[in-house]
Amino acid sequence: MRVFFDRELDTVATFWRIYRKDGAALAFASHDRNLYFHGMCHLAAPGMIPAAIRLTSEIAHDSAEVQGALNHDSIREAELxxxxxxxxxxEIGAVDWISLDHHVLYTGRIGRIADDNSQFSAELRSTKSLLERDLVPRTSPTCRAEFCGRGCGLSASRFTRSGVLAAIDLEGNRVQFTELNGEAFIDGRLRFQNGPQTGVSFGIVDAADGWLVIDRPLVAGTSSGTHAxxxxxxxxxxxxxxxxxxxxxxFRGEPFLPGNDLLSRYGQP
Structure with a gap:
């Protein structure tokens, strides 16, 4: 196995692979030319700066930071x-740009993506972050179960409909489907089955005048006739x-359990 950084001058670059949920895969390397290995062409991204990768044997999740990795020309602002x-x-790792020996140092998922008006930055979550989930349920006046999910008991197929996009408003993040009761889908979910945002889940935040308002932008190319x-x-x-x-x-909640404001409430006749 190739040992990296075991000499004063080393021919090492950082590589970065992204596997999107819609099936697209992108790969980059902090080098001045494209590198082909692992069956993928890693596009030259000399502006990508590896800042820090922390690996431990503890339960706490590992951390990684790479500046400039989301600023390559092949990553479009609208898609982000x-x-x-x-x-x-x-996947983040090191590669010898001469022999192409490589090793993955970090695996995980992209979390929250932020835009500071000059570049995009991403929160990276390692696989060990799953160990930090709180598995003990807490009391709440609302139901903690996901609708049609575990604990709810309702069938997802019973409340799922197929529709064909009839109209779209890119500026208002609105879509319209015929023969659907929009009010029933507030707080629901929309997922396109074809088009540029195939598989991306949208939250439905409002419904008015036959339009459904979704919680994130639509990219250009989504057109009438798209199935969802x-x-x-x-x-x-x-x-x-x-x-x-x-x-x-x-119901997985405690709607009648007194809250922390019990002592400050006014008496009712």
Whole structure:
């Protein structure tokens, strides 16, 4: 196995691979020419600066930072804003640009992507971050279960509809489907089955005048006739669970448990 940085001058570059959830894969190297290895062409990205990679044997998740990795010409601003890189799998490692011996140093996923008006930066989460999840349920007045997910008990297929995009408003982040009751899909989910944002999940935040308002931008190229899957929404209150879905027996919350403001409340006649 190639040992890196074991000499005063070394022919080593950093490489970075991104595997998006829509199936697209991109690879880059902090070198002045493209490098082909591991069955992929790693595009030259000399502006990519490896800052720090921290690997430990502890439970705390490892950390990594690479500046400039999201500023390559092949990564479009609209795609970042549209969420195509959200939760993408990543690999970061070192490669000898002469022999092409390489080793992956860090694996994880892309978390929150921020824009500071000069460049995009991404939060990187290692696989060990899954160990930091709080598995103990906490009390809450609303239901903690995901709608049609584990603990809810309702069938996802019962509340999922297929639709064809009839109209689109790119500036207002709005879409329109025919023969669908938009009110039922507030707090629901939309996922396109074809087009440039295939597989990306959109939250539906509002519905008015036949339009559905989604929580992230649409990229150019999404057009009328695009097929989509829509799932109804739930506001996770006991009233909605019981009256609309008849599922109060599976409600995963404590709507009548006194909260921290109990002592400061005014008496009621």
């Amino acid at each position: 804003a549209a969420g195509l890189f959200d939760d993408a799998a990543i 899957e829509l799932r109804e929404g739930c506001d996770h209150t006991i009233a909605t669970c019981g009256e609309r879905f008849g599922n109060a027996k599976n």
